[in-house]
Amino acid sequence: MTDLYQSQRAMRAMRTAAMQRGVIAILDVGTSKIACLVLRFDGPGRTRGNDGIGSLAGQSSFRVIGAATTRARGMRFGEIEAMAETERAIRTAVQAAQKMADVRVDHVIACVAGGDPRSYGLAGETELDGHPVQDADVARVLAACDVPDFGQGREVLHAQPVNFALDHRSGLNDPRGQIGNRLACDMHLLTVNGALIEHLIYCLKRCDLELAGLASGAYVSGISSLVEDEQELGAACIDMGGGATGLSVFMKKHMIYADSVRMGGDHVTSDISKGLQVPLATAERIKTFYGGAVATGMDDREMIEIGGETGDWELDRRTVSRAELIGIMRPRVEEILEEVRSRLDAAGFEHLPSQQIVLTGGGSQIPGLDTLAPKILGQQVRIGRPLRVHGLPQAATGAAFASAVGLCLFAAHPQDEWWDFAIPADRYPARSLKRAVKWFKDNW
Amino acid sequence: MSPVGPRDPAPSRLAYRLQRLMLTPGFRRFLRTGLPCLAVIGTVGILAADQERREAVRLWVDDLKAEIQQRPEFMVKLMAVDGASPVLAETIREVIPVDLPMSSFDLDLPDMQAKVQQLDAVKSAELRVRPGGVLQVSVDERQPVIVWRNAEGLELLDETGHPVMPVRHRQARQDLPLIVGRGADQRVAEARALLDVAAPIDHRIRGLLRVGERRWDVVLDRDQRIALPETEPVQALERVIAMDMAQDLLSRAVTHVDMRNVQRPTVRMADTTATELRRISANQAGATTE
Numbered sequence: 001m002t003d004l005y006q007s008q009r010a011m012r013a014m015r016t017a018a019m020q021r022g023v024i025a026i027l028d029v030g031t032s033k034i035a036c037l038v039l040r041f042d043g044p045g046r047t048r049g050n051d052g053i054g055s056l057a058g059q060s061s062f063r064v065i066g067a068a069t070t071r072a073r074g075m076r077f078g079e080i081e082a083m084a085e086t087e088r089a090i091r092t093a094v095q096a097a098q099k100m101a102d103v104r105v106d107h108v109i110a111c112v113a114g115g116d117p118r119s120y121g122l123a124g125e126t127e128l129d130g131h132p133v134q135d136a137d138v139a140r141v142l143a144a145c146d147v148p149d150f151g152q153g154r155e156v157l158h159a160q161p162v163n164f165a166l167d168h169r170s171g172l173n174d175p176r177g178q179i180g181n182r183l184a185c186d187m188h189l190l191t192v193n194g195a196l197i198e199h200l201i202y203c204l205k206r207c208d209l210e211l212a213g214l215a216s217g218a219y220v221s222g223i224s225s226l227v228e229d230e231q232e233l234g235a236a237c238i239d240m241g242g243g244a245t246g247l248s249v250f251m252k253k254h255m256i257y258a259d260s261v262r263m264g265g266d267h268v269t270s271d272i273s274k275g276l277q278v279p280l281a282t283a284e285r286i287k288t289f290y291g292g293a294v295a296t297g298m299d300d301r302e303m304i305e306i307g308g309e310t311g312d313w314e315l316d317r318r319t320v321s322r323a324e325l326i327g328i329m330r331p332r333v334e335e336i337l338e339e340v341r342s343r344l345d346a347a348g349f350e351h352l353p354s355q356q357i358v359l360t361g362g363g364s365q366i367p368g369l370d371t372l373a374p375k376i377l378g379q380q381v382r383i384g385r386p387l388r389v390h391g392l393p394q395a396a397t398g399a400a401f402a403s404a405v406g407l408c409l410f411a412a413h414p415q416d417e418w419w420d421f422a423i424p425a426d427r428y429p430a431r432s433l434k435r436a437v438k439w440f441k442d443n444w
Numbered sequence: 445m446s447p448v449g450p451r452d453p454a455p456s457r458l459a460y461r462l463q464r465l466m467l468t469p470g471f472r473r474f475l476r477t478g479l480p481c482l483a484v485i486g487t488v489g490i491l492a493a494d495q496e497r498r499e500a501v502r503l504w505v506d507d508l509k510a511e512i513q514q515r516p517e518f519m520v521k522l523m524a525v526d527g528a529s530p531v532l533a534e535t536i537r538e539v540i541p542v543d544l545p546m547s548s549f550d551l552d553l554p555d556m557q558a559k560v561q562q563l564d565a566v567k568s569a570e571l572r573v574r575p576g577g578v579l580q581v582s583v584d585e586r587q588p589v590i591v592w593r594n595a596e597g598l599e600l601l602d603e604t605g606h607p608v609m610p611v612r613h614r615q616a617r618q619d620l621p622l623i624v625g626r627g628a629d630q631r632v633a634e635a636r637a638l639l640d641v642a643a644p645i646d647h648r649i650r651g652l653l654r655v656g657e658r659r660w661d662v663v664l665d666r667d668q669r670i671a672l673p674e675t676e677p678v679q680a681l682e683r684v685i686a687m688d689m690a691q692d693l694l695s696r697a698v699t700h701v702d703m704r705n706v707q708r709p710t711v712r713m714a715d716t717t718a719t720e721l722r723r724i725s726a727n728q729a730g731a732t733t734e
Binding site: 070088089091092094095098099102103104206207208 | 452453454455457459460461463464467468469
């Protein structure tokens with residue numbers, strides 16, 4: 001646990017260093033595309049220090065000066081499968097973004113979509129001696145949370161305190177300065193497959209980049225796609241990516257649950273490829289041009305040239321109606337949404353005061369999804385697009401860039417995590433205490 | 445017929461690193477300024493490493509320099525001496541060792557000025573190259589005011605006692621007064637003051653004699669002398685002149701007027717006169733005793 005604590009703290013320090021230098025890169029390593037944004041931190045919000053989060057929720061402190069997207073390679077289900085391929089793809093994206101920004105970036109904040117994320121709700125409490133709550137007390141109560149056994153090879157990605165309770169008062173955002181006898185906290189812990197993170201770090205190292213932060217793809221999509229009242233009242237963000245569909249549940253501006261379904265747009269493409277007997281590239285093109293989720297009478301008459309280059313005239317001149325295409329796509333989309341529904345049910349989403357569901361990610365752009373999704377997910381469904389950040393090129397404003405934009409916001413103003421608080425002194429190994437005492441003796 | 449696969453769009457590791465290097469601000473600055481400087485310095489260094497080439501460059505530079513210096517615009521063709529008597533001007537021309545025409549770059553004016561100022565007769569000299577190729581020597585000449593006879597011979601002095609030039613005969617400068625004796629040149633101002641005071645007996649003065657480097661004797665014709673004290677000789681001489689005016693002291697048979705003791709001026713008479721005086725005194729005494 002201390003190991004993780006140290007590495008996460010090191011990443012935070014790296015992020016601070018990058019902010020000092022003023023340039024940081026955002027890397028969204030997805031299954032279908034890799035997006036790289038270069039941010040320059042020089043806005044008016046930069047010098048605000050600890051005094052709040054600045055104007056426009058910290059967004060005014062940076063602007064996007066470089067953006068590049070490239071086809072992802074070597075990825076499957078949001079996980080790195082062929083590292084050399086992924087490394088090349090990352091290199092392509094980073095190089096193009098650097099070229100556009102005309103600046104060299106050394107620090108990168110990345111997000112991972114897959115890796116089988118698992119959420120844990122942790123609770124802890126500690127006694128106070130009637131004095132005002134201080135940072136040390138918060139650290140103590142966070143350390144008092146009993147960490148579940150999440151198994152071998154899992155890494156903690158997020159450990160965010162979501163709620164504090166002081167005596168009988170619950171729902172405190174920031175208990176510091178208040179007086180009470182007993183401080184309790186709820187913490188949301190998100191773990192992912194450790195190998196995934198190691199692979200990502202290895203790829204970035206091969207690209208001479210330093211990892212300055214790591215976030216869950218579902219979480220950052222939620223940050224960028226959910227509006228403030230949705231985050232406050234309770235909402236789920238469903239990021240329909242290429243290889244994995246991430247879902248995150250927000251309440252009181254905190255993520256309280258995250259999960260991912262190992263199905264996405266790539267499966268739809270492969271269904272089309274199999275169903276129509278066309279190559280994957282053609283299937284992808286047909287999907288993006290003619291795809292849909294709800295067929296109408298008009299679609300029966302709209303014929304799509306499938307094409308082909310076998311040389312066989314009969315084979316190369318095939319056409320299908322759009323209704324047929326939708327007939328292939330719809331079951332898979334339904335399957336994804338149903339899987340999401342079951343995950344949400346398992347998480348107890350129906351107990352939230354507001355049950356808004358926001359669909360985002362590249363998959364949410366399927367025409368007709370806004371008709372199909374309410375049938376499965378309930379009435380409160382909307383298609384979300386990420387909010388606009390300063391300097392973002394038009395090409396990168398689509399729903400597919402929800403997690404990249406979310407990462408920008410995450411970089412500008414990361415949420416407090418467990419490791420942002422110092423380890424309470426009694427949790428240090430005795431050796432360090434002895435060392436401290438020795439230091440005092442030596443110097444005084 | 446198409447190649448095995450589409451071209452790999454990813455940059456190679458080397459290309460990637462190179463691009464990052466080129467985006468490093470320090471490296472770009474080095475490329476923009478450091479590298480050209482290094483290249484120039486390196487090229488010059490390599491070229492200059494060859495002794496022969498260095499010599500050739502030096503020769504070329506010297507040639508060029510000489511060519512420019514020898515242009516007619518920079519040539520000095522004449523020397524003009526102003527403010528000097530013809531004799532002195534001749535001397536100055538001898539002293540300045542230049543054979544005109546000559547380039548003004550080759551003239552060492554400070555050195556020539558020092559040489560001219562070393563001449564006794566020159567109080568101050570100013571040298572400059574006038575437009576039109578003329579070396580202008582403006583001289584302020586010392587004016588002799590007195591003739592000094594010393595062991596070596598006769599010499600003209602200016603008012604500060606600085607030697608101006610030697611003269612062969614006293615007759616050559618009859619117009620100037622004469623002073624004699626060692627150390628007389630140190631007290632030229634005092635001598636001139638004495639001569640001013642002695643203006644009424646001007647026609648009788650032959651010269652001033654410095655005695656023992658401490659006091660003056662005024663030497664008159666008819667072998668008369670006025671011995672003056674070491675201090676305040678001018679006042680003493682004034683008293684003698686006053687006595688002369690009142691009683692014609694100097695036109696009598698007096699050989700020495702001794703003012704060395706100011707309280708007690710003494711007069712020495714000629715031998716015969718003294719004897720005569722004594723006889724007359726004796727006669728008078730006899731007459732009274734008779």
